[in-house]
Amino acid sequence: MTDEQTRLGQLREEIDSLDQRIMDLISARARCAQEVAHVKMDANPEQDVFFYRPEREAQVLRRIKEQNPGPLSSEEMARLFREIMSACLALEKPMHIAFLGPVGTFTQAAALKHFGHSVVSVPLPAIDAVFREVESGAAHYGVVPVENSTEGMINHTLDMFMSSPLKICGEVQLRIHHHLLVSPKHQDHEITRIYSHQQSFAQCRQWLDTHRYGIERVTVSSNAEAARRAAEEPGTAAIAGDMAAELYGLDVLANSIEDRPDNTTRFLIIGREDVQESGHDKSSILVSMRNKPGALYQLLEPFHRHGISLTRIETRPSPSGTWAYVFYIDFEGHMDDEQVKKVLAEVDDEAVELKRLGSYPIGVL
Numbered sequence: 441m442t443d444e445q446t447r448l449g450q451l452r453e454e455i456d457s458l459d460q461r462i463m464d465l466i467s468a469r470a471r472c473a474q475e476v477a478h479v480k481m482d483a484n485p486e487q488d489v490f491f492y493r494p495e496r497e498a499q500v501l502r503r504i505k506e507q508n509p510g511p512l513s514s515e516e517m518a519r520l521f522r523e524i525m526s527a528c529l530a531l532e533k534p535m536h537i538a539f540l541g542p543v544g545t546f547t548q549a550a551a552l553k554h555f556g557h558s559v560v561s562v563p564l565p566a567i568d569a570v571f572r573e574v575e576s577g578a579a580h581y582g583v584v585p586v587e588n589s590t591e592g593m594i595n596h597t598l599d600m601f602m603s604s605p606l607k608i609c610g611e612v613q614l615r616i617h618h619h620l621l622v623s624p625k626h627q628d629h630e631i632t633r634i635y636s637h638q639q640s641f642a643q644c645r646q647w648l649d650t651h652r653y654g655i656e657r658v659t660v661s662s663n664a665e666a667a668r669r670a671a672e673e674p675g676t677a678a679i680a681g682d683m684a685a686e687l688y689g690l691d692v693l694a695n696s697i698e699d700r701p702d703n704t705t706r707f708l709i710i711g712r713e714d715v716q717e718s719g720h721d722k723s724s725i726l727v728s729m730r731n732k733p734g735a736l737y738q739l740l741e742p743f744h745r746h747g748i749s750l751t752r753i754e755t756r757p758s759p760s761g762t763w764a765y766v767f768y769i770d771f772e773g774h775m776d777d778e779q780v781k782k783v784l785a786e787v788d789d790e791a792v793e794l795k796r797l798g799s800y801p802i803g804v805l
């Protein structure tokens with residue numbers, strides 16, 4: 441036996457014994473989660489029990505990132521624990537997560553990043569269908585895109601909150617990499633048409649103008665649909681992400697063709713109940729003010745006075761004549777914080793309407 445073989449043999453024995461210990465520990469953790477489920481059910485025998493606790497999950501993942509000794513990166517370590525918690529939660533209650541489909545979209549990737557892979561993810565054809573699925577109780581939570589760093593807000597999502605009773609329970613960000621994809625079956629054909637979603641075309645506009653100028657661009661309902669078509673039609677390509685490429689067996693002709701290297705989409709988790717404080721939270725509200733001079737100043741001044749940081753403010757047209765304009769505002773803090781309560785009481789006094797959309801942990805992953 442060579443020195444290399446001897447050393448490899450020793451290290452593999454060590455890995456086997458560590459794997460055994462890891463497995464025993466994960467099993468002990470899973471039994472603990474089962475016990476937690478019993479405690480929750482015993483405490484609420486008559487009611488709907490909420491097994492999923494976003495604030496607790498955020499605390500666990502934050503602690504893992506802070507205490508990670510390396511050499512794995514904190515992101516990688518948190519991702520592993522994300523999957524362990526996902527499997528533990530599935531033992532308590534299998535979760536159904538509605539997302540803006542079809543299968544293979546970035547929204548599905550975001551849903552799995554946030555909840556882990558032990559959930560049942562349910563594709564729906566439109567943003568309002570995701571809201572309805574959660575409102576009716578058919579899904580426990582929903583995942584919808586709300587903003588892209590290149591293309592701005594997804595107004596349809598914002599507008600849904602004006603009429604929906606759902607709460608925002610979380611947020612997750614996803615780095616969006618678009619690829620130019622072709623089917624290996626059609627490699628001999630010259631590409632005369634590219635399919636993609638309108639947002640993806642917008643995010644890759646400069647690259648397309650430089651590298652594929654003059655080729656017909658056809659907008660379809662999703663990147664996954666673009667990939668499906670490219671898989672079937674000779675002479676076509678798709679712009680889509682890794683999940684869609686894998687799902688439809690496409691080859692990457694050009695990698696990461698998005699114009700901005702930091703191209704990121706933010707998604708919201710929507711649900712039916714409020715989330716407790718996690719210690720590092722954000723809140724969202726919708727406010728309509730009377731159309732009078734200084735209205736916006738009056739709305740924002742209490743945030744400044746009480747030292748609450750605004751992270752976003754968007755203006756949307758009012759859905760009815762009675763609302764002059766509607767502001768969608770995100771700020772740091774939880775609605776149970778004393779300072780936040782004071783600000784919202786003042787805003788409420790001045791506003792035509794104030795709708796609390798929810799407080800939720802600032803995205804960890």
Ligand SMILES: O=C(O)C(=O)C[C@]1(C(=O)O)C=C[C@@H](O)C=C1
Nearest residue numbers: 473476492493496497525528529
């Ligand atoms: O602490 C809880 O309430 C649990 O149910 C346990 C646990 C976990 O595995 O750590 C599982 C699911 C919840 O979403 C949060 C945490």
